[in-house]
Amino acid sequence: MARISFLLGLTACLLNLLTPTFAVEIWDIFTVDRTKDTDGACKARMTVLDQWLSEGSYSLDVALNAIDNYLTEPAVRDAMTTFFGVQQTEEGRKPSTIEPIRKKIQWVHYFFNQERNPKKKNELWFKANEYYLFCDSDFLARRDKTDSALDFQTKVIVDKDNNEISIDKVPGYATALRKEAKAVPWWAGASGLNGYFFTESGGxxxxxxxxxxxxxxxxxxxxxxxxxxQKDRIARSVIICPNAFDQNQPDSYKEANELLATGTNLADAVPKSATLVHELFHAIHGGDFSTGKAEEYDLGACIKLAEQQVQNSRKNIENYIFFIAHMYHLYGEADGEEPWSIKKNWNFQIEYISNSKDFIYGATEDGDAMDVDE
Structure with missing residues (x-):
């Protein structure tokens, strides 16, 4: 998971797809093309994306509730130390470092649940026409920086003498190209977004x-x-690659939970829906989180961040993802055959491999795991 750092000049001709009187669907919170499966559209992925939306929402609920029960739940305290380096204080007092972590999760929760701001006439915190969702990067077409530049109306840009101007001669585009040493222009016109991504990788x-x-x-x-x-507003574009749908991770929390046994590493029990949650942390919090080479994805590396670089662990999205997954397997509930249904609750703890400094964050019964009532 990573993100493109700059995009310039996209058109604002968007449809408001919000339907607040019904249960939240993926198209309620994103502008997404459901009509085809090319040029970044998501027709064949809609059912899975709706499942991811539900799982993401429930997992954030559980994580927030767990944090709210920090003082009464030793497992929550241990997990927050493991993933965020939160130093536990004397009994009866919650560390002040917890609230900023909770707020990061809360804002993503607002997005998933299409919540409203009571201080602004109940306007939506996040609007679908400010968040685009794509199911591939194939809508981006590479262009040479010396090609004729197009504007947001797909018209060739000309100078005062009516001569065509190349992409690298347009001031705003030139600035974007300088932001990354290997950046090249990628035209997004196939998706209807008439502008350029300026980055090394695109389509x-x-x-x-x-x-x-x-x-x-x-x-x-x-x-x-x-x-x-004329500038209209800032929006975010989230691209979920086919690799995310096909990766070797459980298809749901239900499947992940059924795979758990004593010693199973938490990394093997994170469902595919975590990709959507991860990218929403980027979309909502922007530069507050680490990106590119600064990001850590490996479970062991995330835990070591919390041990050795506490502030960086709180800026690393995968630390939040692992914490959320831990809380869901520990406190999630049975819900029939729904993809997010948890049949058995498991705690996790660090288990060192004999004669080695390596470890896994393994599932444990140790009196903390309990069968959920059907």
Whole structure:
């Protein structure tokens, strides 16, 4: 998981797809093309994405409730030390470092549940026309920086003498190209978003094994007076790669929970829906979290961050993902055959491999695991 760092000049011709009187669906919270399966559209993925939405929402609920029970639940205290380096204090007092961590999760929860701001006439905290969802990076077409530049109306940009201008000569585009040493222009017109991504990888990003998703900042433009481009607003683009749907992880929390046995590593019990949660942390919190090479994804590396670089662990999204998964397996509930149903609750703890400094974060019964009533 990673994210593209810059995008310039996208059109603001979007539809408001919100339907607040019904249960939240994936198209309620994102602008997403459901009509085809090319050019980043998601027709064949909609059922899975709706499952991911439900799982993500429930898992965030459970994590927030667990944090709220910090003082009465030793397992929560231990997990927050493991993943965020929270130093436990004397009994009856919650460490002040917990609330900023909780708020990071809470904002993602607002998004998943399409919640409203009571201080602003109950307006939605997050609007679907400010968040795009794509199911591949194939809508991006590589261009050479010396190609003729297009504007947000797909018109060739010209100078005062009516001569065509290349992409690298447009001031805003030139600035974007300088932000990354290997950046090239990627035109997003196939998706209807008429603008450029300026980055090293674009349309080929999802072709690389192990790339599951990315998030990009979008500057939306609209036509102003005399046809001139006028900034409209900032939005976010979330791309979920085919690799994320096909990765070797459980398809659901139910499947993940059924795989658990004493000693099973937590890393093997994180469902595919965590990719969507991960990218939403990027989309909502932007630069508050580490990106690119600064991100850690391996469970062991995340735990070591909390031990050795506490502040970095609280800026590393996968630390939150592992914490959320731990809390869900520990406190989730049975719900028939639903994909998020937990049949048995498990705790996890560090288990060192004999004669080695290596360890796993293994499932344990040790009196903490309990069967959920059917």
């Amino acid at each position: 080929d990003y999802c072709d690389t094994a192990g790339n599951f998703g990315l998030t990009a900042k979008i500057e939306l433009f609209k036509q102003g007076a005399n046809g001139k481009a």
